Amino acid sequence: MTKTVLKLSAMAVLAVFLLGSSATAQDYWNLSTLLTGELGTLSLISECWRMSGYYQYHYTLHYDSGSHQVHVFGRDNPEDLPYFDASNDSGWSNPQYYEWQFGLQWDDGQLDPGETVVFSVKSYYEPDEITVFAFAANASQIATGEALGWRTTVPEPASMAALAIGLVGLAIRRRR
Secondary structure: OHHHHHHHHHHHHHHHHHHHHHOOOOOEEEEEEEEEEOOEEEEEEEEEEEOOOOEEEEEEEEEEEOOOOEOEEEEEOOOOOOEEEEEEOOOOEOOOOOOOOOEEEEEOOOEOOOOEEEEEEEEOOOEEEEEEEEEEEOOOOEEEEEEEEEOOOOOOHHHHHHHHHHHHHHHHHHHO
16 A cells, blocks of 8 residues: 555656646737727737736737727726736826726827827736737727736646645545
8 A cells, every 4th residue: 555655646746747847937928909990990919028026018009090089998807806007108097996997998098090009007917818808999989809918817737736636645645
């Protein structure tokens, strides 16, 4: 019985090592999409960098074609997770985090066809390979698409495997 436990423990350690070594920490994410609708077509580049203790998100919005001005840019925050230090490079009103808001919205701006504006925000939450609803609008027209978003993270597979192996080891030991 002791040899069996030792063999299982050795296999568990090897499995955790192999699973853990295949997972690499990612420091940069990006997504390029188009926002389309009555307002026209806008190119949106969503980027995120892992910083020291937080994640920095940038949204570069370029107005490709259309005949109206864009006055609002926003994106979902489906889990209502906190964010901070929202900013932009063109004098738009920056969003402030409020509970139960479920979105970020930069207002009172002016983006004409052919122009570009960069929005940024910081969050303690990393992107999770998800996309969220994004929009650009003026009083009567809207263009929609997807942007890089964040959500609460779930444990990585190696951590879950280590937990499962530990529980199996405890069960085996208890049976003895």
